[in-house]
Amino acid sequence: MNTELLGIIASFAITMLIAIPLGKYLAKMYAGEKTWTDFLKPLENGLYKLSGINPDEPMNWKQFLKAMMTINILWLVYGFFVLMHQDKLPLNPDGNAGQSADTAFNTIISFVANCNLQHYSGESGATYLTQHFIFMFLHFVSAATGMACAVAIFKAFRDKTTTDLGNFWNFFVKSITRVLLPLSIVIALILTFNGTPSSYAGKDKFISLQGDTVNVSRGPAAQMIAIKHLGTNGGGWFGANSAHPLENPNYLTNMTEIIAQFVIPVAMILAFGYFIRKKKLGWVIFSVMMVGVFMLMIPSITSELGGNPLIAKMGISQATGAMEGKEVRFGPTATAYWSTLTTVTSTGSVNGMHDSTMALTGLWELLAMMINAFFGGCGVGIMNYFIYLIIAVFISGLMVGRTPEFLGHKLEAREVKIAALITLLSPFLIMSFTALSSYVFMAHPGIDWAVKPSTWLNNPGYHGFSEMLYEYSSSNANNGSGFEGLGDGNIFWNVTTGIVILLGRFLPIIGPVAIAGLLAQKKFIPESTGTLKTDTLTFGVMTFAVIMILNALSYFPALALGPLAEHFSMLK
Amino acid sequence: MKKYIVPSIRITVVLTILLCVIYPLFITLAGKLSKGHGDGEQIIVNGKVVGYAALGQSFTKPQYFWGRPSAASYNAAGSSGSNKGPSNPDYLKDVKNRIDTLLKYHPYLKKSDIPADMVTASGSGLDPDISADAAKMQVKRVAQFRKLDEQKVAALVNSHIEQPLLGLFGPGKVNVLKLNVALDELK
Numbered sequence: 001m002n003t004e005l006l007g008i009i010a011s012f013a014i015t016m017l018i019a020i021p022l023g024k025y026l027a028k029m030y031a032g033e034k035t036w037t038d039f040l041k042p043l044e045n046g047l048y049k050l051s052g053i054n055p056d057e058p059m060n061w062k063q064f065l066k067a068m069m070t071i072n073i074l075w076l077v078y079g080f081f082v083l084m085h086q087d088k089l090p091l092n093p094d095g096n097a098g099q100s101a102d103t104a105f106n107t108i109i110s111f112v113a114n115c116n117l118q119h120y121s122g123e124s125g126a127t128y129l130t131q132h133f134i135f136m137f138l139h140f141v142s143a144a145t146g147m148a149c150a151v152a153i154f155k156a157f158r159d160k161t162t163t164d165l166g167n168f169w170n171f172f173v174k175s176i177t178r179v180l181l182p183l184s185i186v187i188a189l190i191l192t193f194n195g196t197p198s199s200y201a202g203k204d205k206f207i208s209l210q211g212d213t214v215n216v217s218r219g220p221a222a223q224m225i226a227i228k229h230l231g232t233n234g235g236g237w238f239g240a241n242s243a244h245p246l247e248n249p250n251y252l253t254n255m256t257e258i259i260a261q262f263v264i265p266v267a268m269i270l271a272f273g274y275f276i277r278k279k280k281l282g283w284v285i286f287s288v289m290m291v292g293v294f295m296l297m298i299p300s301i302t303s304e305l306g307g308n309p310l311i312a313k314m315g316i317s318q319a320t321g322a323m324e325g326k327e328v329r330f331g332p333t334a335t336a337y338w339s340t341l342t343t344v345t346s347t348g349s350v351n352g353m354h355d356s357t358m359a360l361t362g363l364w365e366l367l368a369m370m371i372n373a374f375f376g377g378c379g380v381g382i383m384n385y386f387i388y389l390i391i392a393v394f395i396s397g398l399m400v401g402r403t404p405e406f407l408g409h410k411l412e413a414r415e416v417k418i419a420a421l422i423t424l425l426s427p428f429l430i431m432s433f434t435a436l437s438s439y440v441f442m443a444h445p446g447i448d449w450a451v452k453p454s455t456w457l458n459n460p461g462y463h464g465f466s467e468m469l470y471e472y473s474s475s476n477a478n479n480g481s482g483f484e485g486l487g488d489g490n491i492f493w494n495v496t497t498g499i500v501i502l503l504g505r506f507l508p509i510i511g512p513v514a515i516a517g518l519l520a521q522k523k524f525i526p527e528s529t530g531t532l533k534t535d536t537l538t539f540g541v542m543t544f545a546v547i548m549i550l551n552a553l554s555y556f557p558a559l560a561l562g563p564l565a566e567h568f569s570m571l572k
Numbered sequence: 573m574k575k576y577i578v579p580s581i582r583i584t585v586v587l588t589i590l591l592c593v594i595y596p597l598f599i600t601l602a603g604k605l606s607k608g609h610g611d612g613e614q615i616i617v618n619g620k621v622v623g624y625a626a627l628g629q630s631f632t633k634p635q636y637f638w639g640r641p642s643a644a645s646y647n648a649a650g651s652s653g654s655n656k657g658p659s660n661p662d663y664l665k666d667v668k669n670r671i672d673t674l675l676k677y678h679p680y681l682k683k684s685d686i687p688a689d690m691v692t693a694s695g696s697g698l699d700p701d702i703s704a705d706a707a708k709m710q711v712k713r714v715a716q717f718r719k720l721d722e723q724k725v726a727a728l729v730n731s732h733i734e735q736p737l738l739g740l741f742g743p744g745k746v747n748v749l750k751l752n753v754a755l756d757e758l759k
Contacts, residue, residue: 003736003739003740003742004742006740007740007742010740010741047583047587050582051579051582051583051586052578052582053579053583066573067576069573070573070576071576071583071584074580074584075584078584121651123649123651124649132592133592136592136596137587140587169579173583176591181590181591181595184595185598185599189599189602192599192602192603192606192610193603193606195607195612195625195626197603197610197612198596198600198603198606198610199600199603199609199611200600201611204612206614206620206621206623206624207620208623208629209622209623209636209749209752209753209756210629210631210633210636212630214623214629214647214648215647215648215649216612216627216648217648217649217650218611220596220599220610222599222603222610223595223596223599223600239650239651239652240644240651240653240695240697240698243653243694243696244651244696244698245626245627245628245696245699245700246612246624246626249626250737251736251737251741251742251743252737254742307688310658310664311664311691311692314664314667314671315671315683315684316667316671316684316691317685317686317687317688318688319687319705320687320689320703320743322692323689324654324658324663324693325653325654325655325692325693325695326692326694327695327696327701328689328699328702328703328743328745329742330743331742331743334742335695350695352695353655353695355653355656356654356655356656356658356695357658359657359659458656459656459657459660459663460660460661461659463658463659463660466657483655484652484653484655485655566657566659569659570658
């Protein structure tokens, strides 16, 4: 068998081998049961003490969300000012400038929201201080925020009738000390021993073999790249992200990074099943999601391996597949595998440029972000899926004429309304903002802005439309990858995507936690023969159908105008 | 929300010390033990740094093996791909020109002998590698310009083909800088 294919099979197998025990461990650890990492308790107690936090104080869903929102707003304000004034702060060996107000607005929202859309390049738009104290810090805490909120939902369904969703600080701190930090240390060590820089030395300069003078950006990148994948963040140290040979020097680091970004989202799903003591439900959800992932991944790999038909017409063989925007050390198979996993999870790091992938691969990347519930981001993946579950329960209830119930709680108008609004939010944000940008591009191409709309797109025609559609899909899904040809470093894109990221992050967290809180307050109804069972294959298929139908109805027209039209035009 | 402001500030400070000072410094110290001491692995010839093993550099002279086209002109102060879509007519023209240039310098080649990586730009613009086929295809030209025995150059290329990880995972490749450094030493 060919070694490129073997490489991704091995990556997948190792991911599963880690994710299954990790899922069990997460369930135990969050439940406060005995685990082997209890030796970290003194460290946690120290953190609580220094912060004046009582980790055992119960919180209802409103208090839980208030604590979560307070600290997130604090990070937004603090980070905004640090980014704007980074030039005057220490740890700036390359003398980079401060960010403009609109760039800082976009960047800080993007990093607080675990999105990591980057409208600057790490080499010139950030300093070592902001890379670590703002970006890497937010990599950790935004992932921990998502995980903490997911655990609140776990707890709501385990405890039958309760108003106590657990303590936000407790789940938040443990996500860092018991999962993210230890694993980041392991990954950062693998990276640095394979050639990723980890020292604070600034730019280097050398004279190349044939006599050119070359400057080299460096810096303590390994530390940040580890958590950027583990926390499904994706914001890279260098502009080219994980395609950059210092950020991802060889095939081993590539495997490490691709495993790191998939392992927690998978483990969280299994943890849900173990935590609420319905192991089977965890595995049913896992299976539905995995079917979805393969449905997106297999055609992506085949379309990249097929190569570009227009280059084939010129007589080039493309034996290994399409190579534009890809690195020789990874090859098209591993790049296509990565492109699927980085878009189903909310990572958004890239090891090859998505703008240059084949039209159909672009379609699968877009669809993965639009669905945004096949494993998804750290913690938030299961929350997005939870919304689809509520809709599926509601529709199945109507179909069979039973009162819709989920895990022993009656679903009523209020919960279904919240779920419906969250479902409609994504298409609303993506479609209306893509429409707005298309309108500005078509109707006012020469308008007197610093960057004229006529220069936004790097590619003409259908692909240009896809660039705009991709930017908003990525923002809404808090993914952060891009069709990077788009000229997005200006006020229009900074402000509009900033708004989309903010709404696309916090409403889909607030909604599910509120639904879980509301349901948990209701009287628990024991299972009877009349209960709609949610941990069966039938219900799994039902949920999958709901996901597909909702997304097809919402997005097919836009996808037809972008990647599909481009694909068919290339076959002519 | 007032109740949560002070703990939010305090935990942000405490976690900043843990995550942004202790953790990265620990990795930096551990990285000192690695091959490049955490600064990136340099290639040194006669006591002079001529480049980084991981970073591709521009080779345009005919007596060297060439790397891939680069959208960043191999300027390692930045990094970028072309971000050209697969159907972009300007991009396709670029590819056509690259094919013509290659054929001009390698008149012995057929179009179908040219591997895709030699006519397409990499994702980072700093790709240090080319495929084994891409290196082999250039042997005759390099040997002619250096007035070297073709078989000797071919043997050098063969000895620089890096196998997949453990011989099992991922593609094989040739590091262009390392190959050219060895080529300069070849008599």
